[in-house]
Amino acid sequence: MSLITVNSLSKSYGPTDIFSGVSFSVVKGARMAIVGPNGIGKTSLMRILIGVDEPTSGSVARSKGVRIGYLSQEADFQMTGTLWDACESVFEHFKSEQEELHRLEGLMSDPDQFEAAMERYGTLQEEFERRGGYTYITKIRQVLTGLGFSEADYTLDLDHLSGGQRTRGFLARLLLEDPDILLLDEPTNHLDIAAVEWLEGYLSQWEGAAIIISHDRFFLDKASNAILEMFPGATENYRGNYSAYLKQRVERMARRQEVFDAEKEKLQKEMEYIRKNVAGQNVLQAKGKLKRLSRIIQAIEQIGMEAALKQKWIETAGEISVTTSILGVDEAGRRINALQSPVRQLPNLHLRLNQAARSGDMVIRTENLKVGFSDKFLFRSPNIDLRRGDCAALIGPNGAGKSTFLKTILGQIPPLEGEVTLGESLHIGYFAQAHESLDPQKSVIEEISYATGWVPQKAREYLGKYLFSGDDAFKKVSMLSGGERGRLALAKLALQNTNLLLLDEPTNHLDIPSQEILEAVLDDYEGTILLVTHDRYLVDAIATQIWEIDTDESHLIIFKGIYSQLKEEREKDLARRAAAQVEKESVVVKDTRKKDAPKAKSANTKASPEQSRREEKQKAAKMQKVEKKIAELEAQLAEVSEKLAHPSKDAGEVVKFAKEYDRVQKEMDATLAEWETLQG
Numbered sequence: 001m002s003l004i005t006v007n008s009l010s011k012s013y014g015p016t017d018i019f020s021g022v023s024f025s026v027v028k029g030a031r032m033a034i035v036g037p038n039g040i041g042k043t044s045l046m047r048i049l050i051g052v053d054e055p056t057s058g059s060v061a062r063s064k065g066v067r068i069g070y071l072s073q074e075a076d077f078q079m080t081g082t083l084w085d086a087c088e089s090v091f092e093h094f095k096s097e098q099e100e101l102h103r104l105e106g107l108m109s110d111p112d113q114f115e116a117a118m119e120r121y122g123t124l125q126e127e128f129e130r131r132g133g134y135t136y137i138t139k140i141r142q143v144l145t146g147l148g149f150s151e152a153d154y155t156l157d158l159d160h161l162s163g164g165q166r167t168r169g170f171l172a173r174l175l176l177e178d179p180d181i182l183l184l185d186e187p188t189n190h191l192d193i194a195a196v197e198w199l200e201g202y203l204s205q206w207e208g209a210a211i212i213i214s215h216d217r218f219f220l221d222k223a224s225n226a227i228l229e230m231f232p233g234a235t236e237n238y239r240g241n242y243s244a245y246l247k248q249r250v251e252r253m254a255r256r257q258e259v260f261d262a263e264k265e266k267l268q269k270e271m272e273y274i275r276k277n278v279a280g281q282n283v284l285q286a287k288g289k290l291k292r293l294s295r296i297i298q299a300i301e302q303i304g305m306e307a308a309l310k311q312k313w314i315e316t317a318g319e320i321s322v323t324t325s326i327l328g329v330d331e332a333g334r335r336i337n338a339l340q341s342p343v344r345q346l347p348n349l350h351l352r353l354n355q356a357a358r359s360g361d362m363v364i365r366t367e368n369l370k371v372g373f374s375d376k377f378l379f380r381s382p383n384i385d386l387r388r389g390d391c392a393a394l395i396g397p398n399g400a401g402k403s404t405f406l407k408t409i410l411g412q413i414p415p416l417e418g419e420v421t422l423g424e425s426l427h428i429g430y431f432a433q434a435h436e437s438l439d440p441q442k443s444v445i446e447e448i449s450y451a452t453g454w455v456p457q458k459a460r461e462y463l464g465k466y467l468f469s470g471d472d473a474f475k476k477v478s479m480l481s482g483g484e485r486g487r488l489a490l491a492k493l494a495l496q497n498t499n500l501l502l503l504d505e506p507t508n509h510l511d512i513p514s515q516e517i518l519e520a521v522l523d524d525y526e527g528t529i530l531l532v533t534h535d536r537y538l539v540d541a542i543a544t545q546i547w548e549i550d551t552d553e554s555h556l557i558i559f560k561g562i563y564s565q566l567k568e569e570r571e572k573d574l575a576r577r578a579a580a581q582v583e584k585e586s587v588v589v590k591d592t593r594k595k596d597a598p599k600a601k602s603a604n605t606k607a608s609p610e611q612s613r614r615e616e617k618q619k620a621a622k623m624q625k626v627e628k629k630i631a632e633l634e635a636q637l638a639e640v641s642e643k644l645a646h647p648s649k650d651a652g653e654v655v656k657f658a659k660e661y662d663r664v665q666k667e668m669d670a671t672l673a674e675w676e677t678l679q680g
Contacts, residue, residue, distance in 0.1 A: 003066050003181050009058035011044050022235050030209045033220045036230035038483050038511040042213045046183050069179035073186050083169050084154040090176045091136045143172045146198035164190030182210040192397040218536035231344050253343045260305050267336045294327040297335050349514045350465035351521045356497040360424035361388050363528045368418035371405050381556040391529040393539040396549030402532045406502050429498035433505040435489045440478035466491040482509030499527035507535045539563045626675045633668045
């Protein structure tokens with residue numbers, strides 16, 4: 001059953017059409033990603049789905065009682081108190097149920113009320129446990145930790161959090177609420193790579209549905225199983241993740257173009273026949289063909305080649321407006337030649353990086369380097385030797401010191417210890433994450449004119465390549481969106497002749513088409529690149545080595561290879577260590593059970609003579625329940641141990657089973673402790 005069904009939805013603001021013809025449905029378990037250029041209306045569509053905005057036309061049907069959770073891009077979330085309070089409020093109902101359980105425990109000490117209280121207690125406790133009443137505190141900790149919060153953050157007042165922290169806090173609460181469908185608008189914007197990967201894993205195990213807007217292509221690959229692509233005036237639906245969408249899209253557009261070319265050629269041949277015969281012996285046949293052709297041309301112009309060919313004329317006639325029953329010969333020929341391809345070509349970034357003469361072989365060298373500030377040590381680095389033509393990607397958690405490292409390389413921040421040596425004949429281009437090269441008081445056109453000395457017309461033509469058109473050129477930098485500032489900073493970078501690029505989050509705020517163009521340009525760049533980014537798709541595509549900041553050990557790790565290889569090696573290593581830990585702990589558990597069993601029996605024989613029959617019955621009931629749980633957990637451990645003993649070739653599966661073993665083992669330890677207490 002569909003949780004949300006959208007039919008022929010459109011949205012306009014005054015005379016401006018944002019989108020139209022949007023139709024789709026979302027069922028339980030669906031993970032639909034919405035992609036398209038900035039400004040196409042993705043966020044507007046989300047707001048219509050939750051009922052905040054109204055569509056201009058079309059309908060949204062939501063299944064009865066469906067619970068929808070919405071994460072917006074803006075930090076305007078209604079939350080008060082501390083971070084922990086905001087998350088714990090989701091489970092407020094458990095507190096009243098816990099109080100009822102404690103009340104029933106008190107009643108069970110009364111012989112007259114024992115039977116009724118025990119029966120009610122058993123029913124309530126079973127339901128309380130089934131819904132997570134005993135584990136919700138652990139779940140809150142898991143979600144907050146996964147999204148990058150430390151335990152010290154739990155008591156922070158929400159009013160004192162940054163916008164990014166509030167967004168992460170709201171996302172945590174949203175996940176804990178466990179709605180039927182999640183609407184996530186750029187959920188990875190304020191997450192580092194570790195948090196994004198945790199969210200990917202969480203969503204992969206989650207049973208609900210999700211609609212996701214994201215510019216993170218790697219995240220879309222992991223988190224989505226359907227794609228809705230939005231164009232001006234149209235949408236396309238695809239099955240599978242982002243990589244599957246790219247492949248299907250190329251194939252679909254190629255087929256569509258092939259059909260269009262073939263049908264257009266047929267129409268042109270018919271026109272040749274008409275021209276030859278309209279004044280000859282076959283004039284009636286030629287005029288009949290021209291009349292039919294006139295209808296077909298008008299249909300294609302209004303509903304497209306594909307739709308016009310699929311339908312019978314009686315169906316098509318109801319959808320189009322025929323302005324004339326027959327066109328003139330020259331007019332028909334002109335309009336056939338003017339028919340537009342159905343493959344939409346949206347305006348794209350025209351980025352070209354100018355390259356200076358070759359640098360020396362050695363580009364960047366460090367010795368005994370320590371990075372940080374006078375009052376704060378961040379990390380130490382092994383001796384680095386970056387060579388000409390290499391592309392190194394610097395990754396790590398937020399606040400680890402990635403931007404500080406770039407500024408240390410540039411000499412803007414002195415190293416705490418050691419030294420940085422730059423190679424010969426270097427021409428450096430630097431893209432700052434905060435776009436510090438831009439002056440907020442200047443206009444877009446002034447930024448380019450001042451940098452080049454160009455006349456306004458030439459500057460505007462250049463800005464057009466970076467999607468600044470019309471009055472956009474006269475906007476103040478301070479009024480630009482994040483994506484616009486990023487494109488302007490790239491436009492200024494492209495004016496330089498470089499052979500070394502230091503890029504700090506260059507894809508931030510760029511839409512996916514612009515990211516793909518930047519990726520292609522950087523892939524063709526013949527100089528050297530040092531790249532700081534959370535964009536794993538970009539890292540995987542162009543980086544030849546990964547530099548990762550390990551904040552636990554405060555040092556930089558150098559990995560020669562691409563990101564996917566690094567991740568695969570990490571998963572294999574984790575699986576090996578988990579399997580070894582499982583084997584070690586299984587021996588300990590067996591020894592513990594052998595050691596404790598006789599003690600438990602001995603303790604059981606020392607019941608107090610004064611203990612009442614009612615108390616003995618109550619204790620026996622609890623003991624029976626705990627022993628049943630121990631048996632269930634032992635069975636689970638045996639099952640998971642068997643899977644780990646014969647591991648799958650899929651490292652991800654092994655990691656999942658290792659984590660499951662760890663979870664069950666911890667629950668077993670707690671249950672055994674409870675059992676020992678009852679025996680004591």
